[in-house]
Amino acid sequence: MSIQSAAADAGGLHTFNILHGFPEALVRGMRSSFLLDADYHHLTQCETLDDVKLNLSESDYSSALAELGALTPSTLQKAAVEKLVLEFKYLRSQAVEPMATFLDFITYEYMIENVMLLLKGTLAGRDINELIAQCHPLGLFRESTMRSIPTFESNAKGYADLYQTVLVDTPVGPYFAKFLQEASARSGGDSFGVIEEVEIEIIKSSLLKYWIEDFFSFSQKLGGETAELMEEILSVRADTNAINITLNSFGTPLNEPQMRMSERKALYPSVGYLYPAGTHKLHDVGDEEELGRVLYLFPQYSGIWGVHKSEGGGEKSIDDAFYERDVQMLELAFEGQMHFACFYAYVKLKEQEIRNLVWITECILQQQKDEINKFVPVFSMHSPWRSK
Amino acid sequence: MSSSNACVSQYCNAGWGEVLSHMSPYGWANFGIAFGLGLSVVGAAWGIWLTGSSLVGAAVKAPRIRSKNLISVIFCEATAIYGVIMAIILSNKIKKPEDSAYELTQYWDFPGFYYAGYGMFSSGLSVGLTNVASGVSVGIAGSSCAIGDAQDPSLFVKILIVEIFASALGIFGIIVGIIQSNSCNFPIAALQ
Helix, strand or coil: CHHHHCCCCCCCCCCHHHHHHHHHHHHHHHHHHCCCHHHHHHHHCCCCHHHHHHHHCCCCCHHHHCCCCCCCHHHHHHHHHHHHHHHHHHHHHHCCCCHHHHHHHHHHHHHHHHHHHHHHHHHCCCCHHHHHHHCCHHHCCCHHHHHHHHHCCCCHHHHHHHHHHCHHHCCCHHHHHHHHHHHHHHCCCCCCCCCCCCCHHHHHHHHHHHHHHHHHHHHHHHCHHHHHHHHHHHHHHHHHHHHHHHHHHCCCHHHCHHHHHHHHHHHCCCCCCCCCHHHHHHCCCCCHHHHHHHHHCCHHHHHHHHHHHHHCCCCCCHHHHHHHHHHHHHHHCCCCCCCCHHHHHHHHHHHHHHHHHHHHHHHHHCCCHHHCCCCCCCCCCCCCCCCC | CCCCCCCCCCCCCCCHHHHHHHCCHHHHHHHHHHHHHHHHHHHHHHHHHHHHHHHHHHHHHCCCHHHHCHHHHHHHHHHHHHHHHHHHHHHHHCCCCCCCCCCCCCCCCHHHHHHHHHHHHHHHHHHHHHHHHHHHHHHHHHHHHHHHHHHCCCHHHHHHHHHHHHHHHHHHHHHHHHHHHCCCCCCCCCCC
């Protein structure tokens, strides 16, 4: 694949800065634009959304919010995401190989989400323009490509046509090809009779799985500190996906014994700490008790599972526990210099901050002040792992 | 290398020892100057390359670091200056013989001649190689200094101490180089 051939050595301490010094210093400067503990404190004390806008205009978001009329959670999210995309595009324009391919890999995740959004939206019969407006800006294709996605039918032949005519040129084309290939191999070689009524969610999980594996092998080729850090980060990501797939499949047709081996098994990524022993055990898991028993064998996940079991909708959900663990790990990516993992960490941590802001503004809008502190701050001095 | 392929003319070298000693001491000395200057400049340029890109990038979000962090660039430049100093000292020691005859007489001060040539070559290498290491090291430390200073201004002076130790490596090189080349003098006339 031409993507993999771009993987050259990123350079050690003594040569990294030659090609990548400027973007790396840029992203480290952007690290200081995260909201501080004091900022979050002021925001949670706000009574109305205008107060929120006033407080945010003193932070790094001032220029992003300047043209915004009245603040609502959705407009705030849109403005904040636009700001992140602008910063990312600047970094991407300054990058050379292999950093350029690395940054592209970060955007493929959003491309997959956009393709699935367009397909799902057309199945529900929504207007194409409305769907394009909802697409994540980091993962946009050419306009013509996006407009032609909904014109295909949602059956076996439709998907194969969609791939051959439209998606093959996009970076997510290879993942779609692998999906069609493996699905046809599973149902016995007929590439057209493959996907009778495959759910969109299953396609999305499969595409994400291929993306994680591709990204993983690319960063291993880069070597050095990038490979070490991205291995850790992507393994945890893959495990999160595996646990979520299993958890979300309880109560759906995917959980039936015959579906477990054929359909659900194919969704688990082949990277991560749970692979291969853990995912093998997860194949047969039928309910939460068994899932808990499997996760108990893995110390880093038994803690998160404990959070899920202990209250059942009380203090924290399992998603919050995952987010907290992610933030702890991604903050560590900024500790060392001369590697690419800080770019991935910056995008993900900025997304977490946007989630926090939307949560806070929603709580203020709905006047639910006791829920307002349930967010995970980024680079906070009061984080639980810092006070130990 | 004894076999029938061995060359038997009087102009052939009988072994590696003869190859090395048949190279003119003027050649040795001038190559020493070239290595000393060239490698020092390579080290300094590499260091400025490393630290300059980080400085420019970090100054985008934190413009206050611009002037202070030019010290890192100055430390890198210092290693190039050591190379130039050594090159000037050495090239002043190279002298042409007064009597421009075709061959040197048997009374020529050959020991001093060879001593001067080898001494200057090795002092050039001493300075050049230590300055490569010093320049790269100052460059990496300077890049981290710029990025750290952008986040937290109190870090600047502490990381500067690391850079000072790194540039001390270049000073070791020039001190040893001067000691090595101190008593190297090219003879300009035969002894008698």
